[in-house]
Every structure is written in structure tokens, then in C-alpha cells.
Amino acid sequence: MNIHILGTGAVGCHIGSVLRAHQNKVTLLLRSTQHVNDFASRNNTITYRSQGKTSLVSGFESAHLASATDNSPIGSLVVATKAHHTLQALSPVASRLSANSTILLLQNGMGIAEELQAKFWSNGQESPRILVGVNRHAVERMGPYDICHYSGYEDADGLIIGEMPSSSGNVKHEGKSELLETITHIPEFQAKQLPWKDVRVQMLKKLIINSCINPVASVLLTKNKGVLSEGGLNVMHNVCEEAYAVLKDELPGETMESLMELVLRIAESAGENSCSTLQDVRGQRLTEIDYINGYICKLGKERGVQTPVNQTLVNLIHAKEVLYTQ
Template sequence: MRYHILGTGAIGCHLAYDLKSRHNVTLILRSKNALEDFNKRQNQIVYRQVNQTEFVGKTGFDTMVAGDNHGADDGKPSNMMEAVVVTTKAQHAQEAVRSIKPFLSKSSTLILFQNGMGIADELLETLWPTSEERKNAPTIVLGVNRHSIMRTEPFTILHNAGWYKPDDGYFMSPFPTSLEQDREDQVQTVMKGFLDLPSLNAKIIKWKELQTTMMRKLVVNAGLNAATGILESSNGGLIASSYGRELIRQVCEECALVLSELNTTPDDLYDMVYGTAHDAAPNTCSTVQDIKAKRLTEIEYINGYIIRLAKERNIPVPTNKFLVTLLHAKEHFIQAK
């Protein structure tokens, strides 16, 4: 099987690196400049686990540039993309998928790995808005990433955690509104490619269980990303301070009220967020990396999602609102784009 990887940040590089051991992998790069940079790096992705001493490179990846639709219009099955793993930031997912839409059909499967929630509905409603278009839309698989991986430079990643604990790894489930009966075999084959690689620590779970997993991951991101982004801190740096821990606790208290489906306590959520930060203490999350690179963050899909849900449920969330406001102010101050 051929997997196309749309987004070559930490998660995209990790999936490409491991999938390449058994499958054909094509990297969809965002620009010709990115392609030139990859070529200068000998067309390799470089990987190291935190318990190893040396980085190891892997080559043999095919490449294409997003938006280069040459050969897509003849409609031949050989030109259609079978499996596309989308690992871009949440705020870029829509335009990224739009750039390869000519290669997508009802025989394609999109596997979405983004922080936050609401991306799948947004893609379908925007790119395949009518019932007739929806018949030819790709099937969507939603994924939750519980690995802790940091990009140290382009196409080079440090893997801090996620390959051995049962509660870590990649969790996947087909998105119910996009799954038709005649596509089940296709989707199972795509997901099996992940299961066959023990290092990915991947699991297929039921949709309701994935929703719970996504919500709990949302709380982790809400507790860490905005605060570390504002402070430009590692995970460990945030929890080293009593003030940082108090911020996490306040976010968890609000999340426990808003995400009533979790049927849990603020203490349970705090322990989860703190434990994640402790296990991946050296890691700087994607929001920190965005701020340092003067890029806009995906906070509207994380704490912003919690704020919108809280408004629907008439629940006050002052800490989440404060963190989002302050992070947006910082984006403006540094002229993030």
C-alpha cells in the first residue's frame, strides 16, 4: 500500500519513518522550497528515541508538492490517492486537503491526526458540502496521537514517549458520518498498515471510545499548550512552578464541568495532564514551536473549542478565555503569520 503524508512536522515525520519500513510512502510537501530543503538533506528523515544515543536516518521517500495537480484530472485509478495521513496543524487542515482534492475519491481514505476537535466536520462541510458531492468524498478515519515527539529541525525528530505504554500510541476509529458499508474493507486495510508496526503502538477502537480519548487528549492540550506557548516553556518547565501547576488545575476544573461526557473529576484530569507533562518533561509542544517560529497557533481548536462548547452549555470558563486571549495577544505582538 502507498501512504501519502500531508504535513511533515513531528507526527508526520514519525509516521512516514515507521510506515516506510513496510509500505511505499510519499511526502506531500507544502512548497517547492520545502522540497529543495528535503533534497539538500539527502531525502531522509532522521529519528532518535530519547533512550538512544544516535539519530538514524531513513531514505527512499517519494515526494510531491501540495497543489501540484498534474496528472490528477484524467481520473485514472492509478492517480488517485489510496490513503492520506493528514498531520498538518488543525488550522491548516482544510487548505491542505483542498490542495490535493483532485486526487481524492470515494476510494480514498483520509486519516486525520490533529490537536483539538471539529476538524472532520469542517472538512466535509467545506470541501464536499452537498449530498451529491458527499457520495464521492473520501472516507475519514479520526486519530488521536498519544506519542510525545518533538521536531528538533526540519525532517529530524526526537521521540520522547508513546511507544510502550498501553494508554499511549495512536488510537484510530472510522468517522461514522463518512463510513458507508461498501467501504469497510478499504478502511480496515488502511488502518491495518498501522497495526502491523509495533513501534507505532497503534490501536483501532470503537467510535465512542475514541470520542472519549479525543476529549481527554483535548484536556491535555488545553492544560499545556496555551500556557507553555505564552511562557515559551517546556512541559517540565511549566510543572516545575507552583503557579504553572495552578494554571493546569484551573483549566482542568473548567474542563471537568464543560466535558460532562467524561464523567470525571478535576483531580483525575489534573493527574492526567501532570503525568503527561512529567513523562515528556523535555518536550516543547507544537504551540511553543509555532510561537518561536512566529506562526499562528491552533489554539482555537483546543481551548477555543472548549470555550465555544462552554458557551453552548452556559458554563463560565474564565481561565480558558484568559489563556486564549493572552496567546492571541502574543501572536499579534510577535507578528505571527
């Protein structure tokens, strides 16, 4: 099996490094010939830092994402691009995916899988098997193909994966996914498969965690642990309160207090990590904020729940983006 990876930020490099360390064939789909040449100049190697050790993981293959000469089928694809880049990034290889293919989405925020189905596999077309992962591994991109893995390798819920139902509500794919089997059998991933309804609950919890930590850390320009100041805690409490009001019917057994405890636990355990939104702000890139706090605001509007604090944070992050994108 050849596992293709789309997106070589922190998450893509982490998944690729661990897969390669277990002798899997991995091909990175890169944005341009220049990126392919740059990776080759680094001997097709990713620098992986974890638990005080540094490893040079080699043996990757790479390919230009939009190569007009490669029409070979893609059987297993891990998508680790930013949420707002997914549709554009996947377009060049969508024709190489079939009902026999498996896609694993590993991104922050929610709504991406639904967008893919509507864009590429609507009107009765049978889509690839779409898996969605809830990833609690804290990984920071230190530089091109250079990452530091802070936490998640000892978390029993480090990576939870579920198969998204088809748009008709029924999963049509039969048999096991080779990609899923491979990932769930690698101890470092702490990965397991759950039914879709359980995965969606985990997705919503991760959404609340990200909506609390990411924008606050990005406004304060701090690592995760920096949000635990009095002011940061007050803002996160307000964010969590709004999010719970929007999502409480989909989170049975949870309270605002239990969700806030989860947020604080993650902020502490991944305290040395810089969240993905802050990494984007520092790299002067557009962020995923519309798929995190923006998604909560969207659902709030649909459900008649006011979300002024979440909307203010969306506005602040977009204001930061304007400063360096214009």
C-alpha cells in the same frame, strides 16, 4: 500501497519515518517546488532521534502539493498539518480523493473532521473514509526533517484510531482500511482501533491534556515539565475545572480529579518535550489554540458554562502571535 503524508512537522515526520523503516512506500506532499528541491538536497531523508539513537531514514518520495500535472488518485492520506491549516492544505488534493480513499487525521484539538466534511463532502457526496487518531507520542521538531521522539513507544494507548461516522450518522464504508491495517500492525506506533464513541472520549481527554499543558508551557516558554511549578499547577487546575464543567456529560466515570491526574502524568512522562503550541510560538507561527482551549470556550458558550481562564489563555496566545506576525 503508496501512503501520502500532508504535513512534515514533528508528527508527519514521525509517522513517515516509522512507515519507511518498515519498508512502506511513502510520498511527502510538500508546499512548493522549493520545498521539494530542499528535501532532495537532503537526499530525501528524515533524521529520526529516539531513545538515545539517531537514524537517517531514507527512500521517501516527494511531490509538490499543488502540482497541476498530477491527477492520480490518492488511496491513503495521513494529514498531520496544523489544525488551522487543514482546509487550505487539503484543497489542492481533494479532487484526488474518492469514496475508496482513507484519510487519517493526526492533529491537536477538535472540530477538524467536521470542517472537512462540511467543506468537501456535503450535500450527499460520499466522503473518503475518515479516521481520526488520538496521538500520545511526544515528538519535537528539531529542524527541517529532523525530529526527536521522546515518549509514546511504550504507551499501550500511544495511538488510538477510530472511524468517524458519516454526517448522516452511519459509516458507509465496507471492508478494512489498508492504511489502518498497516499502522496497527507496526509495534512502534502502539496503535489500535476503537469504536467511534470510545475514540471520542479519548479525544476529549487529549483535548483537556492539551488545554492544560500547551498554553501554560507556551506562556512560560518551557518544556512540559516546567508547567509543574506551583503557579503552573494552579492555572492548569483552573483550566481543567472549566473543561470538566463543559464536558462532564461526555466523560462518564471521570472526575475533575481523575482528569487532573492524567494531565500531570502526561506532563511528567513527556517532560522533556516542547509541546506543539510552544514549538509554533518559537517558530513564530500561528498556533492551534482556537482548536484546543478555543474549542472548550466555544462549547462552553453553547452549553451555558463560563470559561474565563480558558478564554484568557486563548487571548494571551493570540497576543503572542500578534507580536511576531505583524
